Amino acid sequence: MRAVLRAVNRVLIGVVGLLLAVLGGSVLAVGLGVRPPSWWIHDGRHDVLLGAARRTRWRDADWWWPTVFAVLAVLVLLALWWLAAVLRRRRLAELLVDTGDGEGALLRGRALEGVLAADAARLDGVAHAHATLAGRRTAPEAHVWLQLEPDVDPGTALHDLTTESLTHARESAGLAKLPAEVRLRAVKHRAERVS
Structure with a gap:
């Protein structure tokens, strides 16, 4: 969506x-x-x-003003829907952690994002990591961006991220699952000039 x-x-x-x-x-x-x-x-x-003739052309027609108001109302509703979709927060502010007592606790989304990014940055071959959480607070989704060193196998880095960092984040928050979208990018190094 x-x-x-x-x-x-x-x-x-x-x-x-x-x-x-x-x-x-x-x-x-x-x-x-x-x-x-x-x-x-x-x-x-x-x-x-918009001259006077164009402005007053349909003034006496019974259908004119209801049509004008209906079109304007639809345009206002579409503009409000568009504004709400643009202004809606993309990041998850907090998520609900199951504490086992039936009440649960709230965990700040940025805290889990920071821990996930720091854990991912410590993986072998990862130069930089960034993570955000989206979705609902009972069903969060992780978006992770990894910058990999040039000599790292992307499959290995993805496997390490899945089995280590994402698993730690999921278990620490008490989540049954934590779906993730991962984007990988290699760090570009300039070749040294040999004389």
Whole structure:
């Protein structure tokens, strides 16, 4: 679902940005004296975008105002949905740890992220590690980024991360499972020049 929201967000931002750039650029160009095509929305530098005839054309039609309000309401609802999707926190602030007494305890998400990243950074061949938690507090998901030394086998590093760091994090938080998305990147070293 997050990937779909991210894709929709990028497409909407791109389309809105493109429309605003085209319309704003055309108004600026016409205002600076560029002659617009005959089908364009305004004719020249002193022409208004929405004249009196266009504004009052459908005023007497019974369907006009309900249609205008319905379209505006849908646009406002879509804008609010978009804003809520963009502003929603991506990181997990806290997660629920099963303490065995039926009540549970809350563990700060950043604390577990820090421990997971530090544990992953200590693995053989890992130059740098970063971890974030997402999902729900009863079902967290880990996102781990590893920067590997050039001579490290990615399969070995992934196996070590899974069997050591992720297992430690899952067991310490008392979770039944901790699904993870892992991204690997190799550190680039410049070759030494031999004279």
